[in-house]
Amino acid sequence: MNVITDHLAEFGEGLRLTVVLTLLSLAGALAAGVIVAAMRVSPVRVLRAAGMAYVEVLQNIPLLVWLVLAVFGLPEIGVMAGLFTTAVVVIALYQGAYMAEAIRSGINAVPAGQGEAARALGLTFTQSLRLVILPQALRTVVQPLGNIAIMTLMNTALAAAVGLVELTAAANRVNLAEAQPIWIFVGAGLAYMALSAVFGLVTGTLERKLAILR
Amino acid sequence: MKTGSKQTTGSRRPGSARLLFDEPGPRARTRIRAATVLTVLAGLALAALALKQFGDNGQLAADRWRPFGTWPMWRYLLEGLRSTALAAVVAIALSMAAGVLLALGRLSPSRWLRLPCAAYIEVVRTIPALLLVYVVLFALPRYGLDLPLFWKLVVPLSVSNAAAFAEIFRAGIASVERGQLEAGLAVGLTRGRAMRLIVLPQAARRVLPSLVSQSAGLLKDTSLGYVVSYAELLYSGKVLANYNHLLIQTYLVVALIYLVVNATLAKVARTLEQRTMEGRDVRRAGRGRPQRLRRERPLRQRGGAGA
Numbered sequence: 273m274n275v276i277t278d279h280l281a282e283f284g285e286g287l288r289l290t291v292v293l294t295l296l297s298l299a300g301a302l303a304a305g306v307i308v309a310a311m312r313v314s315p316v317r318v319l320r321a322a323g324m325a326y327v328e329v330l331q332n333i334p335l336l337v338w339l340v341l342a343v344f345g346l347p348e349i350g351v352m353a354g355l356f357t358t359a360v361v362v363i364a365l366y367q368g369a370y371m372a373e374a375i376r377s378g379i380n381a382v383p384a385g386q387g388e389a390a391r392a393l394g395l396t397f398t399q400s401l402r403l404v405i406l407p408q409a410l411r412t413v414v415q416p417l418g419n420i421a422i423m424t425l426m427n428t429a430l431a432a433a434v435g436l437v438e439l440t441a442a443a444n445r446v447n448l449a450e451a452q453p454i455w456i457f458v459g460a461g462l463a464y465m466a467l468s469a470v471f472g473l474v475t476g477t478l479e480r481k482l483a484i485l486r
Numbered sequence: 487m488k489t490g491s492k493q494t495t496g497s498r499r500p501g502s503a504r505l506l507f508d509e510p511g512p513r514a515r516t517r518i519r520a521a522t523v524l525t526v527l528a529g530l531a532l533a534a535l536a537l538k539q540f541g542d543n544g545q546l547a548a549d550r551w552r553p554f555g556t557w558p559m560w561r562y563l564l565e566g567l568r569s570t571a572l573a574a575v576v577a578i579a580l581s582m583a584a585g586v587l588l589a590l591g592r593l594s595p596s597r598w599l600r601l602p603c604a605a606y607i608e609v610v611r612t613i614p615a616l617l618l619v620y621v622v623l624f625a626l627p628r629y630g631l632d633l634p635l636f637w638k639l640v641v642p643l644s645v646s647n648a649a650a651f652a653e654i655f656r657a658g659i660a661s662v663e664r665g666q667l668e669a670g671l672a673v674g675l676t677r678g679r680a681m682r683l684i685v686l687p688q689a690a691r692r693v694l695p696s697l698v699s700q701s702a703g704l705l706k707d708t709s710l711g712y713v714v715s716y717a718e719l720l721y722s723g724k725v726l727a728n729y730n731h732l733l734i735q736t737y738l739v740v741a742l743i744y745l746v747v748n749a750t751l752a753k754v755a756r757t758l759e760q761r762t763m764e765g766r767d768v769r770r771a772g773r774g775r776p777q778r779l780r781r782e783r784p785l786r787q788r789g790g791a792g793a
Binding site (some may be wrong): 351448 | 508514518522525526539540612615621712724737
């Protein structure tokens with residue numbers, strides 16, 4: 273037990289990085305998801321195809337491959353960015369594909385009459401999407417988006433494999449120094465469980481507040 | 487709801503998401519054409535920028551790509567793909583078997599079985615697979631359990647995916663009508679046999695698409711072999727890149743292989759999903775389950791009225 277209190281600073285820093293990484297990636301993923309989902313329902317065929325290609329390519333290649341490619345590959349073609357920034361961007365783009373799919377299913381769940389009414393009032397495609405469809409679509413997918421948030425939290429651990437010292441890597445470092453694996457890894461596991469419990473609670477509250485009963 | 491939207495939009499053109507625009511008129515068509523041109527230009531600009539970055543840093547030179555046209559390179563990477571497949575298949579088999587047992591345990595009438603299974607599922611679902619990999623890599627050897635490389639990858643993956651499979655199976659079992667189990671008990675089967683012979687086969691068929699997509703996810707997770715240094719596809723790529731110093735080219739080829747394999751699997755999953763849906767519709771129409779239809783008709787009417 274002492275191991276954790278002795279290395280509270282390392283654990284705290286790792287925990288902080290994990291939380292910041294998760295929140296920033298989630299914000300980016302939500303933005304990417306909304307944009308790609310909008311592309312996939314737009315009247316422009318090329319945009320639809322591009323959105324579909326984005327989802328297929330991002331989802332079908334493991335996140336770790338993306339991370340390795342970005343962290344070690346991009347400097348080779350002269351794109352320099354910090355490790356943390358790279359991790360945030362890669363995780364955001366990757367989870368964005370999953371967000372896009374969830375949001376698209378929400379858009380499909382909005383009754384067709386809503387879109388027809390919006391167009392009958394003379395709203396353009398972007399206006400009807402922004403003012404009528406998306407607000408309803410996002411409300412119906414709170415639960416799936418919450419699941420993606422927890423998945424994102426789990427996936428930030430992969431950043432440890434490319435050298436970012438977040439919670440998992442911090443636990444591993446402390447263990448290499450102290451060699452008391454049980455407490456260290458149980459502690460890290462408990463921290464992840466607590467974080468996902470928080471995400472679950474937030475999702476539940478949002479769901480109760482926002483869900484539309486149909 | 488879905489049927490409602492399909493009826494109103496499907497008549498125009500086939501496809502899933504046609505809700506947001508009508509058949510374009512002349513002005514809309516001009517705007518769409520302009521947007522198309524802009525999108526294509528933006529795409530070309532992006533591609534040009536990428537190529538320029540590659541070119542400026544000398545990564546486009548022919549001799550940096552030529553090795554990937556040779557057989558030994560591909561043989562090495564395909565060998566890695568074979569190890570990926572082997573690890574994935576073993577991990578899928580193990581975690582599916584454990585998943586069935588956990589799902590049954592979580593639904594069992596005995597509290598002593600139910601609570602531990604529920605606890606396992608809830609705990610493992612919220613722990614990253616990489617943390618489990620580190621436990622197997624660095625913690626277990628201290629207690630005298632040093633697994634071979636293959637199992638250092640497969641064990642943590644199975645442990646974490648068992649919980650996911652358990653939840654899928656539980657959903658499937660819960661979706662099988664209560665009467666099926668009751669009928670089994672009524673004809674004198676024990677609970678275990680009724681589950682095994684009557685409920686589980688139906689449940690497994692219903693969740694087949696989820697099982698396939700979870701398996702595809704597990705196949706992606708085997709890339710953690712990179713951390714374990716088990717020679718699956720990604721780690722093979724790392725070794726190869728260290729050897730030939732063609733880092734970005736090698737990883738791009740590895741990514742391409744993953745893309746092709748996983749896209750194929752995803753297509754299989756979609757086909758399966760369509761087939762099970764069709765099968766269920768046919769069966770339902772053939773047998774005409776009155777209860778089900780009565781429950782669904784109001785929903786459909788409501789969707790129609792709203793649409």
